[in-house]
Amino acid sequence: MTTHDSVTPPALPDVSGLVVGVLGGTGDQGRGLALRLAKAGQQVVIGSRTAERAEAAAAEIGLGVRGADNADCARQSDIVIVAVPWDGHAATLSALREELAGKIVVDCVNPLGFDKQGAYALKPEEGSAAQQAAALLPDSRVTAAFHHLSAVLLQDESIERIDTDVLVLGEDREATELVQALAARIPGMRGIFAGRLRNAHQVESLVANLISVNRRYKAHAGIRITDV
Amino acid sequence: MTTHDSVTPPALPDVSGLVVGVLGGTGDQGRGLALRLAKAGQQVVIGSRTAERAEAAAAEIGLGVRGADNADCARQSDIVIVAVPWDGHAATLSALREELAGKIVVDCVNPLGFDKQGAYALKPEEGSAAQQAAALLPDSRVTAAFHHLSAVLLQDESIERIDTDVLVLGEDREATELVQALAARIPGMRGIFAGRLRNAHQVESLVANLISVNRRYKAHAGIRITDV
Numbered sequence: 001m002t003t004h005d006s007v008t009p010p011a012l013p014d015v016s017g018l019v020v021g022v023l024g025g026t027g028d029q030g031r032g033l034a035l036r037l038a039k040a041g042q043q044v045v046i047g048s049r050t051a052e053r054a055e056a057a058a059a060e061i062g063l064g065v066r067g068a069d070n071a072d073c074a075r076q077s078d079i080v081i082v083a084v085p086w087d088g089h090a091a092t093l094s095a096l097r098e099e100l101a102g103k104i105v106v107d108c109v110n111p112l113g114f115d116k117q118g119a120y121a122l123k124p125e126e127g128s129a130a131q132q133a134a135a136l137l138p139d140s141r142v143t144a145a146f147h148h149l150s151a152v153l154l155q156d157e158s159i160e161r162i163d164t165d166v167l168v169l170g171e172d173r174e175a176t177e178l179v180q181a182l183a184a185r186i187p188g189m190r191g192i193f194a195g196r197l198r199n200a201h202q203v204e205s206l207v208a209n210l211i212s213v214n215r216r217y218k219a220h221a222g223i224r225i226t227d228v
Numbered sequence: 229m230t231t232h233d234s235v236t237p238p239a240l241p242d243v244s245g246l247v248v249g250v251l252g253g254t255g256d257q258g259r260g261l262a263l264r265l266a267k268a269g270q271q272v273v274i275g276s277r278t279a280e281r282a283e284a285a286a287a288e289i290g291l292g293v294r295g296a297d298n299a300d301c302a303r304q305s306d307i308v309i310v311a312v313p314w315d316g317h318a319a320t321l322s323a324l325r326e327e328l329a330g331k332i333v334v335d336c337v338n339p340l341g342f343d344k345q346g347a348y349a350l351k352p353e354e355g356s357a358a359q360q361a362a363a364l365l366p367d368s369r370v371t372a373a374f375h376h377l378s379a380v381l382l383q384d385e386s387i388e389r390i391d392t393d394v395l396v397l398g399e400d401r402e403a404t405e406l407v408q409a410l411a412a413r414i415p416g417m418r419g420i421f422a423g424r425l426r427n428a429h430q431v432e433s434l435v436a437n438l439i440s441v442n443r444r445y446k447a448h449a450g451i452r453i454t455d456v
Contacts, residue, residue, distance in 0.1 A: 120426050150455075164454050167437065195440030198348050202433035209395065209431060210453075212423030217456045224452035225438075226392050227378075228445045 012181035012191070016041060020182065021077030023047040023070050023092060024084035026057040029108065032154025033081060033146060036162075038063035040185040047073025047080075074099035079106060079182060081146065082133060086111040086122070089129055093136045101139035104175045106182075107200075108146035110207040118212060121205035130169065130200035143170035143179050144200045145191065147207060150220035161188035164222030168193055169200050192225050240409035240419070241402075244269060248410065249305030251275040251298050251320060252312035254285040257336065260382025261309060261374060264390075266291035268413040275301025275308075302327035307334060307410060309374065310361060314339040314350070317357055321364045329367035332403045334410075335428075336374035338435040346440060349433035358397065358428035371398035371407050372428045373419065375435060378448035389416035392450030396421055397428050420453050 020037050024030045025046030038044045038061060046061075047070040048054035054067030066076075074080050074096050080103050084092050089109050093100070109129040111122040126132040130144035145168040153162050166183035168191050170176040180191025194203065206223075213221040248265050252258045253274030266272045266289060274289075275298040276282035282295030294304075302308050302324050308331050312320050317337050321328070337357040339350040354360040358372035373396040381390050394411035396419050398404040408419025422431065434451075441449040 117424060117426075121430060169437075192441060193444045194437040196345060198345075199433070199436045199440065202349055202430035203437060205427070205430035206434060208427045209397075209422040212427065213420060213453055213456060216421045219453075219455040221456055222454040224454055225441055226450040226452055227447040228441060228449055 012177055012184060015079075015178055015181045015185070018078040018178070018182075019043045019045060019076060021045045021047055021073040021080040023073060023080060023082050023096075025073070026053050027083060027085070028151035028155065029149070030081070030083035031057055031061070032149070032151045033083060033108075034065055035061050035063075035157070036154055036186045037182070038065045040187075042182070042185060045073045045076050070096060071099050074103065077103065079104045079178065081106045081108060083108055086129060090132060090136060093133055097137055097139070100137050103140055104178055105133060105137060105140045105142045106146065106179050107133045107142065107144045110147055110204045112205070112208055118215065119208040121201070121208055123201075127198065128200035128204050130197045130204070134197055141170070141172050141175040142197065143168060143172070143175050144197060144203065145169070145179050145183060147203055148210060148223050150222065153220050162186065162222070163188040163224070165189065165225050166191045167203050167223070167225075169195050169197055169203060171196055192228060240405055240412060243307075243406055243409045243413065246306040246406070246410075247271045247273060247304060249273045249275055249301040249308040251301060251308060251310050251324075253301070254281050255311060255313070256379035256383065257377070258309070258311035259285055259289070260377070260379045261311060261336075262293055263289050263291070263385070264382055264414045265410070266293045268415075270410070270413060273301045273304050298324060299327050302331065305331065307332045307406065309334045309336060311336055313337075314357060318360060318364060321361055325365055325367070328365050331368055332406055333361060333365060333368045333370045334374065334407050335361045335370065335372045338375055338432045340433070340436055346443065347436040349429070349436055351429075355426065356428035356432055358425045358432070362425055369398070369400050369403040370425065371396060371400070371403050372425060372431065373397065373407050373411060375432055376438060376451050378450065381448050390414065390450070391416040391452070393417065393453050394419045395431050395451070395453075397423050397425055397431060399424055420456060
């Protein structure tokens with residue numbers, strides 16, 4: 001069956017037993033994702049440059065979250081979310097090529113620049129952060145997702161539900177469906193397949209527009225896909 | 229007041245008396261927009277290369293829609309939607325520089341390429357179709373909007389409401405608010421300010437992702453901004 005034939009997409013796989021690593025898990029976005037996934041019952045390992053920082057962030061979250069240095073985090077995990085700053089993206093991933101071999105990698109990095117007029121899209125040489133990850137990690141199953149989540153909402157424990165869709169991109173259908181299923185573990189979220197990695201740049205860059213929305217409307221804007 | 233201070237954006241202006249031109253109004257997107265705006269009570273002029281083709285498309289819609297060649301369409305209109313194919317974008321706008329002077333121009337063109345793997349973003353030299361329009365029309369008030377509407381839904385008269393948001397971009401706040409108000413005339417739609425023209429490329433290109441969504445889910449996908 002090709003994608004063209006699938007009128008009703010098959011039920012998403014059960015990912016409840018998979019261990020999720022979060023590289024850059026001590027940053028706002030990574031910590032927020034770790035918290036939400038742990039609350040949903042997922043086993044989570046936070047990765048950071050030093051095990052100590054990762055363990056401290058994990059202890060703060062509780063919920064059984066563990067901390068480890070990035071290499072250990074990658075080794076221990078089935079699905080590895082990359083939530084590092086764009087600045088450190090290439091160096092971090094290059095160093096983890098072996099540890100990430102065979103793993104599902106979920107890039108959620110948004111390469112943005114900022115000036116007085118706000119945020120704007122940077123143009124990675126490879127086309128996007130996700131394509132850079134795919135180029136640096138030829139033995140991993142690279143996907144892209146979780147770009148548009150507000151770190152503020154993710155970290156606010158008084159908020160139970162975050163009503164937004166997670167656009168999931170990738171070449172490997174089994175991998176993208178696992179990531180869609182992972183997104184759907186968080187109350188209010190759906191994982192929506194949204195194309196191949198060559199179309200990741202605009203998904204990453206759209207965060208610049210959401211920042212403009214947030215400024216104008218004093219919001220924590222997210223995205224919903226209609227008619228799906 | 230700067231944009232940073234506007235917790236509640238002011239009420240949008242009344243655009244019910246403005247004449248809306250649609251360049252490329254004989255194409256699917258243009259015809260669909262002309263129909264929806266006319267149904268909403270807006271005066272609409274369809275533009276095409278020849279007045280005859282434009283008049284025929286206008287007659288098919290009815291609702292008082294008029295047809296004219298592109299230059300006449302531009303002259304008669306207060307707000308001019310550019311819904312021409314990307315191929316003809318630069319040539320069409322260059323030829324209308326005088327007629328479009330002082331007008332609000334709404335670019336809704338999505339520069340996309342297609343191959344066996346589906347759609348992908350083209351990279352206009354100016355950054356985006358909207359920035360190309362701004363470069364070619366220095367005397368116009370160029371905005372970008374209406375990128376993500378399904379031409380199928382727009383043209384299906386059995387559908388009363390199209391639940392989706394219209395992202396509106398531009399430098400000129402008065403112009404973007406008029407375009408937001410125009411979008412809000414169509415039942416189910418909101419016009420949401422989403423940044424400056426330098427952030428138009430990803431909004432235009434996101435259509436490639438929506439095409440992937442449509443294929444996978446057999447949908448006519450649109451976008452909603454959450455928390456606004």
